[in-house]
Amino acid sequence: MGYKLDFEEADRIFDALRDEFEIWAPKRFVGKGRYSDTDIIRYDQVHTAGEIEFHEKSDFPAKEVLTPITETLFYFTEDEYRASKETKKKLLIFMRPCDVHAKYHQEKIYLQNGDFADSYYQRMSEKVKVVLMECGEGWDTCFCSSMGTNRTEDYAAAVREDQGTLLIQVKDEALESYFRDCASASFAPSFVENNQLQVSIPEIPDQEVLTELKSHSMWDEFNKRCVSCGACTLACSTCTCFTASDIIYQENTSAGERKRTSASCQIKGFTDMAGGIVFRDSAGERMRYKVLHKFHDYKARFHDFHMCVGCGRCISRCPELISIAATVEKMAAAVDEITAKRSAEGGR
Ligand code: SF4
Ligand code: SF4
Numbered sequence: 001m002g003y004k005l006d007f008e009e010a011d012r013i014f015d016a017l018r019d020e021f022e023i024w025a026p027k028r029f030v031g032k033g034r035y036s037d038t039d040i041i042r043y044d045q046v047h048t049a050g051e052i053e054f055h056e057k058s059d060f061p062a063k064e065v066l067t068p069i070t071e072t073l074f075y076f077t078e079d080e081y082r083a084s085k086e087t088k089k090k091l092l093i094f095m096r097p098c099d100v101h102a103k104y105h106q107e108k109i110y111l112q113n114g115d116f117a118d119s120y121y122q123r124m125s126e127k128v129k130v131v132l133m134e135c136g137e138g139w140d141t142c143f144c145s146s147m148g149t150n151r152t153e154d155y156a157a158a159v160r161e162d163q164g165t166l167l168i169q170v171k172d173e174a175l176e177s178y179f180r181d182c183a184s185a186s187f188a189p190s191f192v193e194n195n196q197l198q199v200s201i202p203e204i205p206d207q208e209v210l211t212e213l214k215s216h217s218m219w220d221e222f223n224k225r226c227v228s229c230g231a232c233t234l235a236c237s238t239c240t241c242f243t244a245s246d247i248i249y250q251e252n253t254s255a256g257e258r259k260r261t262s263a264s265c266q267i268k269g270f271t272d273m274a275g276g277i278v279f280r281d282s283a284g285e286r287m288r289y290k291v292l293h294k295f296h297d298y299k300a301r302f303h304d305f306h307m308c309v310g311c312g313r314c315i316s317r318c319p320e321l322i323s324i325a326a327t328v329e330k331m332a333a334a335v336d337e338i339t340a341k342r343s344a345e346g347g348r
Pocket of ligand 1: 232235236237238239294307308309310311312313314315324
């Protein structure tokens, strides 16, 4: 069913929903951006429709709700542990189509990667209902149509905001009762068909080309340009790496809590091992790892989609203006160069 409502009606519905749900959505934090007088848009709990930023893409993705940058997993003493408390409510999360697709990748890594399911992720993901936010025309760093993530039908409700009016499509019967007093309206979300930014994703035909690509000179550029800050991976909709650390309570050194904190493959030290072994010492090697992971390795492992959903958040966040879209185009040119060279050498 479709409905039309103003913010006042929406706020009454939010009040009713909050008995059952935490409502999470992108929210503007004025003056909290990284440069002076700039804002940041990130996920937070909202109580009113007016708090939601409908018309700009959030700087940080919806994954912030399920896997915050830092969280306590469990508390321990000498001989026992207790899992951290989880919210008792369900989670109603306002998401863009790219965020919905990113959630599939998160689920694959946390829940379906081998025999082990991450119970801390699972207990959160089971509570989620999605409210799809219509994107309009998208933004200049989006390339979701190149990644096939511009559309989804996987949502409980969808919303479009237009000058204080909300058009809502409700697909989940469990949510219908909240809207029974609202005016009916015909609404289904539209999707971005073609982004301004288009990216050609290269097919890497075999292991030999992959090996040559890994030592291609294109990666050297990043030794100078990338400052290894990790901002791109922190803002990435699909990155899942984290590190774990124990906070020990001073009075009793056997009691404390274990926290997990987002980690970045772009930061020096990420691959350090005992004995002084380092796998990716230069920024170029780390960039190569990230790009191939997003546009080759993940798909090779799971046999379905590339990991990147084309949200473009890493492009917006990079202080050195490094664009993953431009980097993938360079990679496509490098793959063509390697395969052409092979053909010229007799198709070996
Ligand atoms: S690599 Fe960049 S564009 Fe791709 S999902 Fe991550 S943040 Fe979005
Ligand atoms: S690509 Fe940009 S955001 Fe990512 S680590 Fe390098 S400088 Fe930082």
